[in-house]
Amino acid sequence: MTALATVNAYLNPFHRPAGALDLGPLTRGIVIVAGSAMTTLCVIAIMRGILGLTPDLPHLQNWAIAVHVATVVPCVPLGLYLLLAPKGTPMHKQLGKLWVALMVVTATSTLWIHGLGNFSWIHIFVPMTYRAAWMIITSARARNFKKHRNEIIGLFLGALMIPGIFSFVIDGRLMNVLLLG
Template identity: 45%
Template sequence: MTLEPLLGAPLAVQIHVTAVTPAALLGAYILLRPKGTPLHRLLGRIWMALMVVTAVSSFFIHELDLFYGFSPIHLLSIATLFGSWNAIAAARRGDIRLHKRIVAGLYFGGIVLAGLFTFVPGRIMHAVVFTGAEWTAALAAAAIGSILVAIVLRRRRGRLVAR
């Protein structure tokens, strides 16, 4: 693992990674913890801000230039901005079921699924994670896999939805 490709990347990419990395970790933590508490609301606000920064910064990243500097991934950024707005609106009006569905979609679609595509060969994060000591890549993959398995298991037992 080496940070050199990231440190040499455009500022927009650095901002994007700086926002999405804590959003991925914080989002997993929030999904696994009790809901509705003051801590949940505080961390949720921080997470939502990180997601908005992640989405906005992506509009300045043009590595995959398919249509005037933009690519299909930018549609996900638009969906993230609308989803963030709608998740907040749903929580404020007390529609917690809709809030949960939107936030889960933002996490699994916007972070997990989109994040997996960043590790495709030729992308910056592939060079960051898979260059140098290969054991760090294996450790990162194991940690991410463990978090996802924990989320799925808790969700199946009803804890993630019930709280």
């Protein structure tokens, strides 16, 4: 690598030669658009809540909803960062472990939102998250980076973005109330 290429790679870590974990252009575009849009919506909704621009939020009296929101909201920008940033670094590994742990806690907390055993269609994402978390860990340990990448993309777009969209568009849900009042 030339000195100029080294300087450019240091200044812009997202512009580097493709590696085993790098996303293709279409997937990268989908991840950037979905992750950026969801992060923006989360920031706007939370700021509206902090600034008192929303009605009362009885949702937060339920400990399961409070844990769910506190763990899922950081997963959006963190997942976006991890999918776009350089892979295999110590920071990537530590933040990746944090992201998977937050996703598992998020999924687990949903089991108590309406009381254990009171499930709806959206709870299908709980076993999907558990399975993906297991596969992410085992594939990374086995150094099967293609499977590792695909599981993370599936978890990010499937179990994070899809329910996230519903949380903003279904009337009465906390994020819907925070964003739209």
